[in-house]
Structure formats: C-alpha cells, structure tokens
C-alpha cells in the first residue's frame with residue numbers, strides 16, 4: 001500500500017473471484033459458468049458487428065439491448081438499465097440507494113459487502129437460519145434497504161415472490177434489490193412482473209449464467225422508471241461508455257434466441273438433479289438447489305481438503321472460509337460428461353481419504 005492511498009480505502013478487502021488457472025485444462029466447476037456455448041445467433045451477430053462496425057464507437061445508451069429486453073420482459077425501455085455485468089448494476093444501486101444502509105444475509109454473494117465498504121454504506125448482516133433458509137420477517141420494516149440474491153448463492157435456496165412481497169410491503173421507503181443471477185434455473189418466478197406494483201423493487205439479472213455470456217459482461221436492472229433514471233444518472237457520471245459494441249451485439253442476439261437458452265437450462269437442471277442423487281449416494285447432504293450449482297457437505301471430509309484433492313485430479317470446485325460451510329464445497333453444474341467425471345473423482349477421493357483415516 002502506498003502512502004498516497006486515500007485512508008478511506010485502506011481497509012477495503014476486495015472481492016476474490018473464483019480461480020481461473022492457466023497451468024492445465026481443468027473441468028471448471030468453480031464459477032457457475034454455463035457449460036454450453038452461446039447460440040448460433042450470437043456467433044453471427046458477433047461476426048457481423050466485428051466486420052461492419054467495430055471501427056465505430058458503440059451506442060453509449062445501449063438502446064438495442066434495452067429495446068430487446070423491454071420487449072422480452074414486457075416493460076418500458078425506460079424501466080431497463082444495461083450495465084457491464086450485473087456486478088455494475090449492483091454497484092450503482094448500492095451507491096444510489098444506500099443512504100440508510102443495506103441488510104443482507106451472512107451467507108450470500110460476497111460482492112454486496114465489498115460494494116457497501118467501497119461506498120461507505122452501513123451494513124446489517126442477518127444470519128441465515130440453521131437450515132440456511134432466509135427468515136423473511138427479519139428483513140421487514142428495518143428502516144434500511146435490503147439486498148437478496150434469489151436464488152441465494154452459495155446455498156442455492158429460493159424465496160417465493162410472495163415472501164419477497166412481504167419485505168417490499170413492510171417498508172415502501174427503502175429499496176429492495178433482488179439479484180436474480182440464477183432465476184432461470186429455478187421453478188420459482190422472477191420478480192420482474194412485480195416492478196409496476198412496487199416502486200421500491202429493483203430486479204437485477206445477468207447474461208453470464210443462463211445465457212452463456214459471462215465473458216461478454218452484460219447485466220441489467222429492471223424497476224420503476226424513477227429508480228432506473230437514478231441508476232442512469234450515476235452510470236453516466238461514472239462510466240458512460242460501458243458496454244462494448246461486441247457485447248451489445250451478443251446480448252441483443254441472445255435475447256432473440258431465448259428458446260436455445262431455455263433448452264440449455266433444462267439440460268443443466270436435469271444434470272443437476274442426477275448429480276444431487278449421486279452425491280447423496282456418496283453420503284453428502286446437498287441443499288435443494290434452484291441454481292446451476294450445488295452446495296454439498298460431508299461430515300467425513302473438510303471442504304478445503306476435498307477441493308484440493310479434486311484440483312489435483314483436474315476438477316475445480318469452490319470451498320468457502322466461512323465457519324458455517326467449512327465442510328462444504330460448491331460445485332457448478334457442467335455437461336453430463338463433466339458431472340459423471342466429477343462424481344467418479346469424488347468417489348475416488350472419498351475412498352482414498354477413508355482408507356487414510358483408519
């Protein structure tokens with residue numbers, strides 16, 4: 001740290017993304033990416049945008065992406081803000097609406113804490129129940145904003161729209177941010193149909209998971225026109241040239257071939273359900289996932305040990321330092337072939353570990 005760094009940032013602990021090692025080819029099940037490539041429409045659009053238009057600056061207002069999303073979700077274009085990944089939407093929303101602070105669960109997406117620290121926003125961390133569910137009543141009428149990942153990460157558990165409505169109704173003067181990065185893998189519904197009923201509801205989604213575009217960095221927020229104009233005000237003050245021309249072209253094309261991604265989501269869900277049964281046969285307890293990952297705990301092996309032994313065998317998963325889930329690993333759902341491999345390697349590791357513990 002230099003002597004020049006603003007004292008405000010000296011205690012900032014940045015977000016640690018999942019590792020992206022370059023030393024060899026791994027089966028990557030650690031960052032919840034989609035195992036299937038983007039669809040043919042995206043590849044055509046990228047090609048065309050590169051050849052025809054890449055020499056030109058992009059549209060700083062993301063109008064084509066906004067138009068496509070507004071049509072797809074049945075809202076007005078003025079209710080959509082497009083950002084560099086949903087991380088930027090979360091960042092802007094915490095800056096914009098954080099005057100009284102935000103509450104969120106102890107186990108959730110780690111970026112909420114980082115953004116609150118960065119913007120000097122007070123945080124109220126509310127523990128999940130023993131069974132990792134969210135106690136909705138604890139978020140009602142607390143005089144501050146609320147941020148919930150729904151489905152939550154890394155638990156994979158989901159709240160119903162009615163449960164989120166309870167929080168929205170309990171305090172119309174504070175914003176509830178619902179981060180729906182994984183909603184397309186859940187049977188529980190999105191909150192987007194509720195944005196016209198609740199002026200304090202901001203829904204954040206991403207192209208990174210269900211639409212196979214993590215590397216393009218496209219996210220968006222949907223809410224009332226006034227919430228969205230507040231976000232745009234800050235976005236235009238920070239980073240008005242946000243999304244590249246290629247990312248915009250990819251995003252528009254992806255919205256236009258939604259059935260392709262819906263089909264991939266169904267494949268991921270079916271691989272997930274198969275894999276959960278496999279893990280249970282191997283003695284893991286697995287939370288009922290509504291996402292493209294599972295959180296699996298075994299009382300026989302520590303999460304970090306299992307992570308390391310799987311890495312040695314070419315499979316990357318994620319473990320967490322939090323005491324409550326120290327015995328767990330989070331495993332993203334890949335192709336069926338990836339999941340067969342993963343199940344087999346986990347079986348090997350457990351057999352070896354049990355033998356060494358005798």
Ligand SMILES: *Cc1c(COP(=O)(O)O)cnc(C)c1O
Nearest residue numbers: 085086087109149181206208219
């Ligand atoms: C992956 C993820 C995001 C961020 O996605 P972007 O790639 O920035 O769009 C946001 N929230 C949660 C809970 C996530 O898991």
